[in-house]
Amino acid sequence: MLEDKEDSLFTERKYVTLELNSIQKVIDCWTEGAPICTKLQELYQRIVSLFRSDNKLLKKAVSEFYDECDRCIDKKTSFYEVYLKQSIVYLIDVIEGVAGIPQDELLCDPSVKNCELENDERDTAYCACKMYAFYNLAVSDNERKRREMEFWDWYIKEAAKLQGITIQTTVRIPNKLLEETKIEINSIEEFVKYISYEYDYDKYEIIEEKRRLLVHVFHCKNGASCPDCGQYSNHIYMEEYVIGSDILGELNGWIIEFKFHENAYYCDNPDCYEYFFIKSKVSFEDKRMHFLKLRSIHGMPEKICALFGII
Secondary structure: OOOOOOOHHHHHHHHHHHHHHHHHHHHHHOOOOOOOOHHHHHHHHHHHHHHHHOOOOHHHHHHHHHHHHHHHHOOOOOOHHHHHHHHHHHHHHHHHHHHOOOHHHOOOOHHHHHOOOOHHHOOHHHHHHHHHHOOOOOOOHHHHHHHHHHHHHHHHHHHHHHOOOOOOOOOOOOHHHOOOOOOOOOOHHHHHHHHOOOEEEEEEEEEHHHOEEEEEEEEOOOOEEOOOOOOEEOOEEEEEEEEEEEEEEEEOOEEEEEEEEEEEEEOOOOOOOOEEOOOOOOOHHHHHHHHHHHHHOOOHHHHHHHHHOOO
């Protein structure tokens, strides 16, 4: 859409403008309940302002911003800051390509690439969409999906506008996303399934001295789809090949951690690889936001703690 055969540099500059506008849309949606601290908000806004003004203070501001992001990411309960940081890392990559700036001059920090983001989750607009969707700490699945659709509707219109095209139509939100269903949690199994439908509850442990609750779950216990060809298989290649964990947050002073077991499965498609490892369809940020949504419901933290006997 942004191609210009006569002036490729002009095309790239339009792309930078589009990415900067995506970041600005995120900034504009932050309210008192934004999921990041005020200091990071201020640093992020400052960097965007410096990008637009081509200010010589940009290098120092980017360095300070990266350091603050890393401090937050080290808490291991955060995900928003990963998208925040990656949106700037990718934007710098794009600007370097346009202006031919040496990489170290704008501090393109590769450390963020060691986080859990997939290769197709690295561009600024994708990160901006995620941040726009998770604009507060208690967003429901339906609300998040609505906001994702709203973001991409806006993004396409912005891209068209840069080409001198006005799009009048607006994306139609499905009726099922306009409804908010009541959340009922009456058992440990229901709690586990709400965090991720891919999980099956196994057992739990209470570490009293650390005030930590370990909830053991099985990830895709009865089979999964091959991430390469999509064929479903419950033909086990390697049983419980790995144990991982997610720290979701705190409930009434207790740290809640999910420890999950997984199988590797054979792929029964003869044209594909012999076996595969599971690629989850429920991301960490989804599980984290499900947890935070439950925590925001009046009386729910006490109810969940009672199920585990940690009142």
